[in-house]
Amino acid sequence: MTTLLEGAKKLVSRSSDVGALVAGLETAVTNARGRLDDELVDAAQEVVDRASGRLLLTADHTIIAIAGATGSGKSSTFNALTGLELSAVGVRRPTTSWATACVWGTEGAPELLEWLGIPARHQVTRDSMLDVGREDRRLDGTVLLDLPDHDSTEVSHHLEVDRLVKLADLLVWVLDPQKYADAAIHDRYLKKLSGYGDVTMVVLNHIDTVPEDRREAMLADVRRLLDQDGLADVPVLAISARHGIGLDRLKDEMVERATSKKAMRTRLQADVRAAAGAMATASGTGRPGTPARDRTAELEESFADAAGVPIVVDAVAASTRLRARRATGWPVTSWLSRLRPDPLRRLHLDLGSEGRALTKAARTSVPEPTRVQRARVDAAVRGLADDVAKDLHRPWQDAVRRASVQHLDDIGDRLDSTLAGTDLGVARIPVWAGVVRVLQWLLITSAVAGAGWLAVLAVMSYLKLPEPETPSVIGVPVPTLMLLGGVLLGVLLGVLCWVLVAFTARARAHAADRRLRTGIRSVIADLVTKPIDAELEAYNKVRHGLNDALS
Secondary structure, three states: OHHHHHHHHOOOOOOOOHHHHHHHHHHHHHHHOOOOOHHHHHHHHHHHHHHHHHHOOOOOOEEEEEEEOOOOOHHHHHHHHHOOOOOOOHHHOOOOOOOEEEEEOOOOHHHHHHHHOOOHHHEEEOOOOOOOOOOOHHHOOEEEEEOOOOOOOOHHHHHHHHHHHHHOOEEEEEEOOOOOOOHHHHHHOHHHHOOOHHHEEEEEOOHHHOOHHHHHHHHHHHHHHHHHOOOOOOOEEEOEOOOOEOHHHHHHHHHHHHHHOOHHHHHHHHHHHHHHHHHHHHHOOOOOOOOOHHHHHHHHHHHHHHHOHHHHHHHHHHHHHHHHHHHHOOHHHHHHHHHOOOHHHHOOOOOHHHHHHHOOOOOOOOOOOOHHHHHHHHHHHHHHHHHHHOOOOHHHHHHHHHHHHOOHHHHHHHHHHHHHHOOOOOOOOOHHHHHHHHHHHHHHHHHHHHHHHHHHHHHHHHOOOOOOOOOEEOOEEHHHHHHHHHHHHHHHHHHHHHHHHHHHHHHHHHHHHHHHHHHHHHHHHHHHHHHHHHHHHHHHHHHHHHHHHHO
16 A cells, blocks of 8 residues: 555646555455456456556656557558657568667656566667757657557567557557458457547558548548447547658647646556446445344254254253252252262263363264254355345355355354353352251251150160150150151252252253353354355455545
8 A cells, every 4th residue: 555655646646546546446356356256356456566566657758559450550650750760661570579669758767668578679768869859859758669560460469569558558549541440459459448538549540542532531430430439539630650641730649648647647547447347347336234133043043953052951950950959859868869860961061170171172962963953054044144145246145155154064063162161050059959958957967866865765665764854845745846847847848949949940041041042152153144244344345445446
């Protein structure tokens, strides 16, 4: 971005926004890579590179390329404009694939010619000793290129033409009266320049060979063809390089464009906007949708089902009942519950901090998702992606879909590790269970003490020993009351605890379900939502970048 702005400062017009246009296109290209068609993105990247390079070079020179077919008089026109016999004409034309360059003004020109790829042997400085007083200073700040014939049988020739046509600030197409309607130039070049009217000129050479009464009709026909090519604003000049007809007007047009220093900026703007327009057509301007609430609910439910959350929640409830009853049941019979396996431990869950450390690399014993569950997850994910991308163009719909399912293979492991790492809240018994445990032991102790007391009294009665006075409460001996009360109250307390245990099991199951679903939502965010959001962010950056490039 910094280099682009530095290059933009070199433009004559300080208000130029070419740097901003290029930066916008560069943003779009960066974020469209891998999403839009590679050929389209590569072409836009080429424009970015070309425009960036041009912005960093001199803005004091205007590159004017003269192009045409074999026999059009292109090189004669080049020689007439330079006032020097620099390009071979007709049968003497060399077979080299290099263009010839004539430069007016040397400051900054070497770097520009190097960027153009013109060998030193094909470069001439117009204000050198060759001029011998014939120089035309009006073209100061101009690099005039004589391109190879675009219809040459040598592939290297028209490849060089294709390359330099993209680099020139101003294009002058030389047509021949006998071949001005040739499809080779119209289909291959002129039609593709429909957005470049401000940096394109067309000259009809050899006008001296056309009878005067047919010249206007021929020019009108050329005009018609250019209109069909989308170049309605491009001027058409009639010249004869050999006899000097119309050369002054042609030079005036070139001088006007060169001295205004707008050709480079206009050409770069046209390049950027053409590339941005093509990308905008492919990318579209639709807005991402918002998935329906039932869609996100179905996605979460499908993930929870595949992870085995219902199984774990049921295990939490069962484990809570088992552990609470073991802690609060009547001590005489509660030990029997220890013979039953803990449902959570059978699933390798709730093993404590040390157990979790040991099982980080191991899987839980929660059953693997079935094919039906996997298909449900896949359908829910794709449905979410379709809701989000339904108004986008096909390339972005495909990109969002790819992003949504690219981590589906990792879902099983992530869900399993989420289950293993979630605190299910069953490690500690409820506070009330501790109180009940104390009461149960007090009651059993009371019952045992009462039984012991009655046993002592029975022995003393059997041995005919004098019995001590036994206290009573409402007519019931205290030891009897201790025995029966401890047993009966213990049983009643156990029954009451069943109700409390059931309530606690349901509460902890609900709490575990909430914690597990929080973890499930985190998995969905990491594996589905964030990849989709990344695509949507790229899409928005492409849109904003293209808007900047087209502004």
